[in-house]
Amino acid sequence: MEKIILEPVWQISDTTFDKLYPERVRQLSGKHWTPMEIAKKSARFLASEPGSKILDIGSGAGKFCLIGAYHFPSSVFYGIEQREDLYQVAVSAKEVTDSQNVHFFFGNLTQFDHTQFDHFYFYNAFYENLVSDGQIDQLVPYSAELYHYYSRYLYNILESKTNGTRLVTFHSLEDEVPPCYQLVDATLDLNLKMWVKR
Numbered sequence: 516m517e518k519i520i521l522e523p524v525w526q527i528s529d530t531t532f533d534k535l536y537p538e539r540v541r542q543l544s545g546k547h548w549t550p551m552e553i554a555k556k557s558a559r560f561l562a563s564e565p566g567s568k569i570l571d572i573g574s575g576a577g578k579f580c581l582i583g584a585y586h587f588p589s590s591v592f593y594g595i596e597q598r599e600d601l602y603q604v605a606v607s608a609k610e611v612t613d614s615q616n617v618h619f620f621f622g623n624l625t626q627f628d629h630t631q632f633d634h635f636y637f638y639n640a641f642y643e644n645l646v647s648d649g650q651i652d653q654l655v656p657y658s659a660e661l662y663h664y665y666s667r668y669l670y671n672i673l674e675s676k677t678n679g680t681r682l683v684t685f686h687s688l689e690d691e692v693p694p695c696y697q698l699v700d701a702t703l704d705l706n707l708k709m710w711v712k713r
């Protein structure tokens with residue numbers, strides 16, 4: 516019975532998937548949450564070996580993690596999100612979909628232990644610091660200084676990882692990508708890029 520209800524959530528479209536979310540969060544989807552096909556393609560690259568631990572940096576409502584976890588059950592997907600309401604929405608969606616191999620954390624990346632994760636997904640989480648409108652809300656501080664601070668923080672994390680670490684960026688300005696990451700694949704529009712640390 517549960518499967519009959521849930522199957523369309525994963526298989527049909529972003530509009531269907533987004534019905535997991537409350538209206539306000541659904542309205543943000545087109546601009547702020549990863550589209551389903553991009554999530555699947557990214558997760559396929561990141562989940563290349565069984566048992567890998569994949570971290571979504573700025574996991575929002577959990578869309579990337581939930582879709583990745585459904586399609587790649589032998590990997591574990593984690594999300595760190597600075598907005599508590601979005602973290603709660605992600606946890607609710609995990610419960611409703613009975614997703615086992617996904618875990619969400621509330622907090623700022625800069626206060627989070629990143630050492631246990633193998634591969635990383637990054638949908639331009641820090642860009643909200645560079646624009647004057649279109650942000651998710653006005654509940655967190657924004658500034659160009661924060662953009663540079665967060666980008667450098669993530670750069671250092673990525674640089675510290677072992678060779679073979681995989682990274683997917685979506686709509687990134689690439690300030691957080693160290694030169695030791697080699698571009699191995701990209702979509703034609705260059706919005707989605709796949710990298711491996713060499």
Ligand SMILES: C[S@@+](CC[C@H](N)C(=O)[O-])C[C@H]1O[C@@H](n2cnc3c(N)ncnc32)[C@H](O)[C@@H]1O
Nearest residue numbers: 548549573574575578579596597623624638640
């Ligand atoms: C573009 S949304 C992407 C959401 C999700 N990764 C997805 O693809 O569906 C970026 C998210 O990053 C979060 N974020 C931005 N800076 C952050 C930080 N320093 N630590 C944790 N989360 C952050 C924002 O609150 C927002 O929810």
